[in-house]
Amino acid sequence: MNTTSTHFVPQRRFETYEPLNQIGMWEESFKNNGGLYTPGSIIIPTNEKTDSLSEDTSHGAEGTPHKFDQEASTSRHPDKIQRRLAQNREAARKSRLRKKAYVQQLETSRLKLIHLEQELDRARQQGFYVGNGVESSALGFSDNMSSGIVAFEMEYGHWVEEQNRQICELRTVLHGHVSDIELRSLVENAMKHYFQLFRMKSTAAKIDVFYVMSGMWKTSAERFFLWIGGFRPSELLKVLLPHFDPLTDQQLLDVCNLKQSCQQAEDALSQGMEKLQHTLAESVAAGRLGEGSYTPQMTCAMERLEALVSFVNQVRKKA
Amino acid sequence: MDKVMRMSSEKGVVIFSKSSCCLSYAVQVLFQDLGVSPKIHEIDKDPECREIEKALMRLGCSKPVPAVFIGGKLVGSTNEVMSMHLSSSLVPLVKPYLC
Numbered sequence: 112m113n114t115t116s117t118h119f120v121p122q123r124r125f126e127t128y129e130p131l132n133q134i135g136m137w138e139e140s141f142k143n144n145g146g147l148y149t150p151g152s153i154i155i156p157t158n159e160k161t162d163s164l165s166e167d168t169s170h171g172a173e174g175t176p177h178k179f180d181q182e183a184s185t186s187r188h189p190d191k192i193q194r195r196l197a198q199n200r201e202a203a204r205k206s207r208l209r210k211k212a213y214v215q216q217l218e219t220s221r222l223k224l225i226h227l228e229q230e231l232d233r234a235r236q237q238g239f240y241v242g243n244g245v246e247s248s249a250l251g252f253s254d255n256m257s258s259g260i261v262a263f264e265m266e267y268g269h270w271v272e273e274q275n276r277q278i279c280e281l282r283t284v285l286h287g288h289v290s291d292i293e294l295r296s297l298v299e300n301a302m303k304h305y306f307q308l309f310r311m312k313s314t315a316a317k318i319d320v321f322y323v324m325s326g327m328w329k330t331s332a333e334r335f336f337l338w339i340g341g342f343r344p345s346e347l348l349k350v351l352l353p354h355f356d357p358l359t360d361q362q363l364l365d366v367c368n369l370k371q372s373c374q375q376a377e378d379a380l381s382q383g384m385e386k387l388q389h390t391l392a393e394s395v396a397a398g399r400l401g402e403g404s405y406t407p408q409m410t411c412a413m414e415r416l417e418a419l420v421s422f423v424n425q426v427r428k429k430a
Numbered sequence: 431m432d433k434v435m436r437m438s439s440e441k442g443v444v445i446f447s448k449s450s451c452c453l454s455y456a457v458q459v460l461f462q463d464l465g466v467s468p469k470i471h472e473i474d475k476d477p478e479c480r481e482i483e484k485a486l487m488r489l490g491c492s493k494p495v496p497a498v499f500i501g502g503k504l505v506g507s508t509n510e511v512m513s514m515h516l517s518s519s520l521v522p523l524v525k526p527y528l529c
Binding site: 365368369372373375376378379380382383384386387390 | 450452453455456457459460463464512515516518520521
């Protein structure tokens with residue numbers, strides 16, 4: 112009776128059943144006696160059996176201490192013994208179940224972690240950029256579009272490394288004396304490198320225009336000087352001009368002309384951008400989002416930027 | 431096509447644009463900055479918009495607008511115009527048409 116009840120219980124959910132079970136056990140012990148409460152006659156056999164059970168189920172660790180207790184006080188407080196034993200059994204069961212639950216939790220968490228890691232790897236390859244994720248999901252882009260962005264970021268990382276290398280090379284070369292031809296070839300390489308960057312930006316712009324326009328791949332300092340996905344070439348000219356001495360008069364004139372035309376072109380483009388933002392805001396307000404219309408325009412703007420900076424580089428070349 | 435050729439020779443500097451195209455607007459602004467007042471045809475207001483677009487594309491523009499004609503000859507789109515300006519070859523081209 113009692114033993115069978117102890118057998119049953121582990122297979123059920125303990126938390127809810129335990130108090131009932133304990134009550135159940137007591138009820139059964141009462142019933143067995145036909146209502147008479149003679150703990151002595153009941154306890155001893157059940158104790159032995161429960162002892163063996165508790166040893167089996169609790170790997171002996173919990174069973175043994177109780178034996179001492181119960182042998183010492185069996186004769187004096189049998190009900191306390193039984194109560195203690197029952198409580199101990201329950202406690203043991205509880206702890207076993209808690210342990211089981213905890214282990215299961217750990218297992219599921221582990222599986223989840225592995226799954227997430229796999230997903231992350233897959234997403235990295237497919238191109239899910241966490242920082243861009245909110246934007247993309249908000250605009251409803253598919254994963255395919257973000258893959259290009261991550262690809263761009265990686266490429267940009269490589270580009271920057273290559274750029275630093277070229278800069279170091281140029282620096283060392285300038286300290287020494289190199290032939291004009293070598294210098295020219297180095298400058299050519301640098302320009303090709305920049306053209307590469309522009310091509311990358313172009314492809315990225317085709318994929319996610321907002322990303323490129325907001326310059327998310329750049330450092331925060333660079334973003335401070337941001338203008339249509341890059342910095343203003345005219346600013347660059349301003350910075351470079353003092354370093355260009357000695358320049359011949361002709362070169363100076365050329366540079367000034369370039370600066371002026373650059374500024375004019377930039378102004379025109381900036382006004383175009385304003386108009387674009389204006390029309391976009393209007394379309395959004397009117398409830399239609401003409402996405403398809405502005406994306407190609409943005410790629411054009413990107414190409415424009417390329418041309419602008421390329422001419423700045425031509426100045427460098429002339430100098 | 432004839433219409434395009436006719437329209438492009440109407441004035442020294444002719445720009446085909448669309449009211450919705452912002453790069454066309456940028457090109458217009460650039461010419462205004464240079465002191466030229468180009469003739470602007472907004473082809474989306476024209477009933478023959480499609481034909482004009484096709485004609486412009488056939489002339490060699492990858493996109494129909496903005497298309498800039500100087501002296502009746504096609505210069506190109508935003509790209510070409512800006513490049514020319516940066517290489518200082520645009521100003522001499524529009525000089526005869528300055529106001």
